[in-house]
Amino acid sequence: MTPTLSSIAEQLQQAGQSHLLGFVDQLDESELQSLLQQIAYLDLELVNQLFAKHGDANNPTSLNIDTTSHHDIMPPVALRLDEANTPSGVTRSQALAEGERLLRAGKVAALIVAGGQGSRLGFDKPKGMFPIGPVSQRTLFEMLANKIDALQRNYETTIPLLIMTSPSVHDETVSYFAEHDYFGLNDSIDFFCQGTLPVVDSRSGQILLQSPHTISVSPNGHGGLIEALVADKLLDKYQQADIEHFFFGQIDNPLSPTCCPELTGFHSLTDSAVTLQAVAKQDAQDQTGNIVQMDGRIQMIEYTEMPTQLAAQTSPDGKLNFWAANIAVHIFQTSFLQQLAQDPTALPFHTAHKTVSHIDHLGNQIHPAEPNAIKFERFIFDALSVSPKTTVIEADRNLVFAAVKNQASASFNTVNTCQQAISTLHRNWLIAAGVQVDMNITVEIDPCWARNAQQVGERPDLPQTIKTDIFLTSASSTAR
Numbered sequence: 237m238t239p240t241l242s243s244i245a246e247q248l249q250q251a252g253q254s255h256l257l258g259f260v261d262q263l264d265e266s267e268l269q270s271l272l273q274q275i276a277y278l279d280l281e282l283v284n285q286l287f288a289k290h291g292d293a294n295n296p297t298s299l300n301i302d303t304t305s306h307h308d309i310m311p312p313v314a315l316r317l318d319e320a321n322t323p324s325g326v327t328r329s330q331a332l333a334e335g336e337r338l339l340r341a342g343k344v345a346a347l348i349v350a351g352g353q354g355s356r357l358g359f360d361k362p363k364g365m366f367p368i369g370p371v372s373q374r375t376l377f378e379m380l381a382n383k384i385d386a387l388q389r390n391y392e393t394t395i396p397l398l399i400m401t402s403p404s405v406h407d408e409t410v411s412y413f414a415e416h417d418y419f420g421l422n423d424s425i426d427f428f429c430q431g432t433l434p435v436v437d438s439r440s441g442q443i444l445l446q447s448p449h450t451i452s453v454s455p456n457g458h459g460g461l462i463e464a465l466v467a468d469k470l471l472d473k474y475q476q477a478d479i480e481h482f483f484f485g486q487i488d489n490p491l492s493p494t495c496c497p498e499l500t501g502f503h504s505l506t507d508s509a510v511t512l513q514a515v516a517k518q519d520a521q522d523q524t525g526n527i528v529q530m531d532g533r534i535q536m537i538e539y540t541e542m543p544t545q546l547a548a549q550t551s552p553d554g555k556l557n558f559w560a561a562n563i564a565v566h567i568f569q570t571s572f573l574q575q576l577a578q579d580p581t582a583l584p585f586h587t588a589h590k591t592v593s594h595i596d597h598l599g600n601q602i603h604p605a606e607p608n609a610i611k612f613e614r615f616i617f618d619a620l621s622v623s624p625k626t627t628v629i630e631a632d633r634n635l636v637f638a639a640v641k642n643q644a645s646a647s648f649n650t651v652n653t654c655q656q657a658i659s660t661l662h663r664n665w666l667i668a669a670g671v672q673v674d675m676n677i678t679v680e681i682d683p684c685w686a687r688n689a690q691q692v693g694e695r696p697d698l699p700q701t702i703k704t705d706i707f708l709t710s711a712s713s714t715a716r
């Protein structure tokens with residue numbers, strides 16, 4: 237039913253958000269109806285509650301995990317890189333064999349979150365459409381699809397791909413895949429759209445207007461995926477299709493080890509509800525979440541919420557005690573996702589202070605130079621607090637992590653650092669296989685040509701020397 241102006245006005249007045257109707261006199265009928273629909277969709281009580289609880293970033297009670305009494309925070313029990321088996325005795329070769337078995341049997345799906353706004357990168361399309369291949373200029377979406385294609389060929393299987401979008405990127409993402417014939421994945425992709433929450437002024441808690449008839453909203457965080465999966469009945473669909481495990485990854489890490497057989501195998505053989513891949517922190521200031529053990533269970537503490545003295549604590553050999561960085565590479569048991577789906581709104585909210593353009597009460601466009609607004613987000617890793625069993629497996633950062641988040645002027649997670657990481661990794665695979673590669677050239681390998689160092693070594697068409705930038709791909713090896 238279309239909401240009436242008077243009923244909406246009353247709700248807004250009760251919630252102290254009447255300014256949202258400040259421009260109704262200037263709107264035409266369709267703009268007014270659109271605005272009323274947007275307001276009707278809002279949970280005004282929730283927004284006000286969240287602002288009351290989280291509005292003050294300096295108030296420790298606004299943190300989701302109380303790190304102020306941190307005597308029981310410890311580094312996580314984990315399989316470290318130099319160890320041969322998990323504490324429960326699962327070896328690397330057993331894990332690989334199990335993961336390969338699961339992939340061949342079609343028990344694994346990939347769940348990739350791509351609903352973010354990518355505001356730091358400043359790209360005006362969905363982030364997944366960013367051309368990142370250092371030689372090929374393949375987009376993040378294309379690189380993801382190629383990884384799945386390669387695994388499907390290797391294991392003669394189908395790996396369903398679920399891509400989470402948000403309202404502002406959904407249509408463009410779906411059209412992009414359609415225009416590219418789904419990069420050969422055709423029937424096995426599901427796109428599903430997460431929800432949004434309004435953006436509020438960080439001092440007053442008032443919901444911001446983007447224009448006289450548009451409310452400023454942002455996606456509700458990657459933790460919004462549970463609610464979105466439930467809304468589209470996707471968990472039921474894949475449970476019925478016998479999918480036992482979901483790989484979880486983020487679209488902005490082209491080295492993310494999508495459906496990695498070894499990781500999947502460890503997850504399965506340890507009977508874990510969640511498995512987290514961790515990498516070693518580069519230093520105490522590393523801007524990645526901390527995987528820790530707290531109250532006897534594995535949990536995540538945002539780097540912004542980790543007490544500085546804990547982050548900097550070292551052991552006698554000088555290494556960081558809290559070494560485990562979260563790179564958002566996880567595997568979930570389908571049954572655990574179903575458990576979370578029983579109450580998809582149970583995950584707590586976090587706040588992010590962002591710089592958001594908006595209009596003021598006179599209708600003037602405001603482009604703040606400093607963070608002026610609060611966005612509310614759920615994070616998927618908060619599900620760890622109810623995970624019956626969580627396993628942590630360390631990986632070599634150079635093999636699995638090259639996120640693209642920031643513009644070129646930043647010192648880390650830029651397009652440049654990401655492309656260099658891909659090229660360095662692929663060059664090292666070639667050198668290990670005996671190929672002479674000139675130092676100053678850029679190399680890139682299509683996973684359908686080789687997914688890892690071992691497969692590079694097995695290529696019958698391995699070049700002896702490489703002297704120009706090259707993209708090694710199945711069709712032909714393309715020099716650029």
Ligand code: UTP
Pocket residue numbers: 349350351352353354355356357363400402430454455456457458460485486487488613641
């Ligand atoms: P980030 O936290 O890096 O956010 O997301 P972002 O939106 O990509 O970039 P900024 O912060 O605006 O610059 C990490 C991953 O989680 C996804 C993103 O698409 C990215 O893959 N994500 C984030 C969602 O799917 N939904 C969200 O609401 C937030």
